[in-house]
Amino acid sequence: MLYSDKVMDHFQNPRNVGVIENADGTGEVGNPIRGDVMKITIKVEDDKVDDIMFQTLGCGTAIATSSIVTEMAKGMTLEDAVSITKKQVADELDGLPPAKMHCSVLATDGLKAAIDDYLVKNGREPIAGPILSSDPDFDPHGEEDEPAE
Amino acid sequence: MLYSDKVMDHFQNPRNVGVIENADGTGEVGNPIRGDVMKITIKVEDDKVDDIMFQTLGCGTAIATSSIVTEMAKGMTLEDAVSITKKQVADELDGLPPAKMHCSVLATDGLKAAIDDYLVKNGREPIAGPILSSDPDFDPHGEEDEPAE
Amino acid sequence: MDRTVYLDYAATTPVDENVLEAMMPFFSERYGNANSLYALGRDAYTAFEDARERVAALMGATHPGEVIFTSGGTESDNTALIGLATAGGRIKGHVIVSAFEHHAVLAPAEWLGKHGFTVTEVSPRTDGLIHPEDLQAAMREDTVLVSVMHGNNEIGTIQPLRALADIAHAGGALMHTDAAQTLGKIDFDVNDLGIDAASFSSHKIYGPKGFGALYLRKGTRIAPYMMGGGQESKRRSGTQNVAGAVGFARALEIMDAERATEAPLLAALRDRIVEGVLGRLELTSLNCCETKARLPHIANFIIKGVEGEAMLLHLDAKGIAVSTGSACSSGSLKPSHVLLAIGCPQEFAHGSLRVSLGRYTTEKDADYFVDELIPIVERLRSMSPLYAKIKAEHSAG
Amino acid sequence: MDRTVYLDYAATTPVDENVLEAMMPFFSERYGNANSLYALGRDAYTAFEDARERVAALMGATHPGEVIFTSGGTESDNTALIGLATAGGRIKGHVIVSAFEHHAVLAPAEWLGKHGFTVTEVSPRTDGLIHPEDLQAAMREDTVLVSVMHGNNEIGTIQPLRALADIAHAGGALMHTDAAQTLGKIDFDVNDLGIDAASFSSHKIYGPKGFGALYLRKGTRIAPYMMGGGQESKRRSGTQNVAGAVGFARALEIMDAERATEAPLLAALRDRIVEGVLGRLELTSLNCCETKARLPHIANFIIKGVEGEAMLLHLDAKGIAVSTGSACSSGSLKPSHVLLAIGCPQEFAHGSLRVSLGRYTTEKDADYFVDELIPIVERLRSMSPLYAKIKAEHSAG
């Protein structure tokens, strides 16, 4: 299994690590039982992601995708930010090993949760839709690559 | 599978090859279907094997055991000669590979057949007992070494 | 002995020095476990996957993932036969194999026969070929798998695989072929041949022993045979033998590069031997000599009135290595099932001699072999209690 | 990276240079097929059988024929589990395996469970040991086979095999052990241990990958797993990998010669690492540290609040190779079944780190590892959204 240079760069030097004090929105997804938990905090200005930070307990992919998703989202409208797909995250990282694709769901879900949190806190409707990875029964390996016999 | 030096010597330089003209006794055993046929001719003097020659179509062991059995039998009383066992033949050759033990039956059987032939021709009782290897249904591999699963 | 003339390349081959050179770093330096995530493991993984890609390309596979690395031809055959027949939990069905398969196919077929499946053996005809119409006649409603070898290891005939595969597929069955003797030696393209699975062995093409591969067409379900850690995309467990894979890939590359020059050379040397032997020995024939589709490097003679092992041992004393289908050479009761399958009478099958040439065979080797063989056969015939009779029968007939 | 510190000897080992030297002639010079009768074949046969004798002697086997050579630990395990359970055509019965076996044992056991047999898993206790009374409780009238590994590959605990074998035998069952991690590393004698079968892997003891052996007590029936040409007295078909056997035998000889000095050295280095890690990292523990019967070279830590793969990758960036039982490192859903079996909570199992030392590990390596690990763990903990909470809970509890 091989990681791209970009995955390794974001893993080794993750961007936007930390917690924003007095954040406008907070998303925490994942499950320690599964070995990955991610927390995203955002500041919102004009319905745009003005600032964003993350904390992640997880594997290399979880950290790298967390890092890149904060870079991708920064400056985006909330609407654009919630619609970032795990495929886009993987592409932005020059691809992920097939067995690791599922780990990228955490990053997009964390972002979604933070945005919905902001919206709901502000009396607005959530827009992210269901957030799978915060369900403790969610099986991140549900969509595996190679079929086993 | 390894042959002893003595097997190889008797295979490479078989003793007493040929057919005795006007032999007193002739034994032919084996089966071309099985790939081995041996013919022994003997001259008898005073109920002793005075001269003995063999012809063999067969594998290295068949030839080597044929050769050694002629050496062993020469000079023996007929009674001693018929009682040479395949184990004695193998020992005399410094052993045979387990998978090849069965090939040595031909040599002793050929000798037995030749002696009985002499006895019967001279109106006497045969003394060799049943000669398995001239039976076309005889399975020379009947007593194999390693049990297969 | 002074000379050594190896003429048993179909049994095994020396590792080509370029192959060994390619393997060397993977023993003590680049020794990582290909499943490990750190640099040494990734290096092993990369080399292993690179080998897979090269092997896949050289057999015309569409995806590298269609190549599963194994411990040899035997494992590939066992995996194909049992893994394909029992894929998806299938517990019964009809399997067809040819009667002159290698035991590595026949034995698992027999196992299937004892474990719920029905097995039919299709016989080759005397030309050493499985005729499509004979396969057609053996097909049944419930045939799930057909396995017919590509090049026969004893007599060298090459089967009309495409036609056989078409019949298997038309009947809804998968087509496997044991290509241990052909990959690298003749043109081999999985798509041209239309096969679903094929077995290969590294030590037949100047690669290391204990390594092989199974081609498995994408989408073909298989039950893994070697079960455990889930390597090879869960299709073959066991720590990857990286040196083996690198050696196999390099060996195949060399075969591919040399084939255009090597094959005609081998065929010429083989014909030289055939002419020498048939020209100088009476009551001697070449098995399936009328068949055009034959491997360039194998000649299988029937030399009447002699037993194979005896010839082999005398040749050995002259430094010559060949093989025989005689029963006595294998410690089994019957002579080669291949020779019997093509209709060779049992008594003459004991007199078979297989000569197989390879990369390092020279014209001198060929001549030396013929020159040494003649007196050996004459001597053995002179010791035989039957030869005079055989000859007389022949002259009479 | 400047330094390379390999601390994953339990995953695989480099081929010892003396082993490679012993193997070298068998690739391109002494390349004969060990089944062939001519000189080159006899030479290969002799070398192969010589290797078998040496291997047999080094494990205390009574007869060389009790050693069957295979393609690795996985094949040995598959052969033992399926071959022993189904020997003599048996189609049902009860099989017991421990819950923390290698997948090469668990997977064939699962196969047996789907093919007529009943399988019971006996759990180790938190000390990492299978207690004889727990095996006793699992035994049934119809138990035919018990398989408990000798040394666990993740946590290094050594099972009380003799006691387990006695229970199996008293119940009329055969006793198999996966000794891939112990042969050569600790005293190993098949008769002292009282086992009927044992699996070994060459690449765990500085031998080549793709080779292994199965010890099978004389008289024990087994259905061959690799079927074909009937090599290994019909118990394992496939052209013999002579270089592999010679390498394995040499590797084992070296292990044997070095053990008395190597084992205490490794234990000292391991303890140095354990003290360093536990002394400098909070919320960190050593799995089964209270158990005396442990392999000298394996230490398995649980480092709370970090995920194993992330540690592993950061260590890799420093040139350090270790492994983890984290799910993410294997692409599987659950973390190491071994850690779960000994009662490690799943959330902490993701933070496991296995360090395994070997022949070339130095004190400097040990210290370098500890020095590099500390800041990595601290950094990852500082990035974790949970660590503050874990720590608070710990202080409170």
Ligand SMILES: Cc1ncc(COP(=O)(O)O)c(C=O)c1O
């Ligand atoms: C046609 C054929 N199939 C299978 C095999 C078995 O291959 P291996 O020796 O690599 O197990 C061989 C050679 O022994 C062979 O010639």
Ligand SMILES: Cc1ncc(COP(=O)(O)O)c(C=O)c1O
């Ligand atoms: C305990 C144990 N059993 C079996 C195996 C499998 O051995 P191999 O990799 O040689 O197939 C291993 C190592 O991978 C192991 O550690």
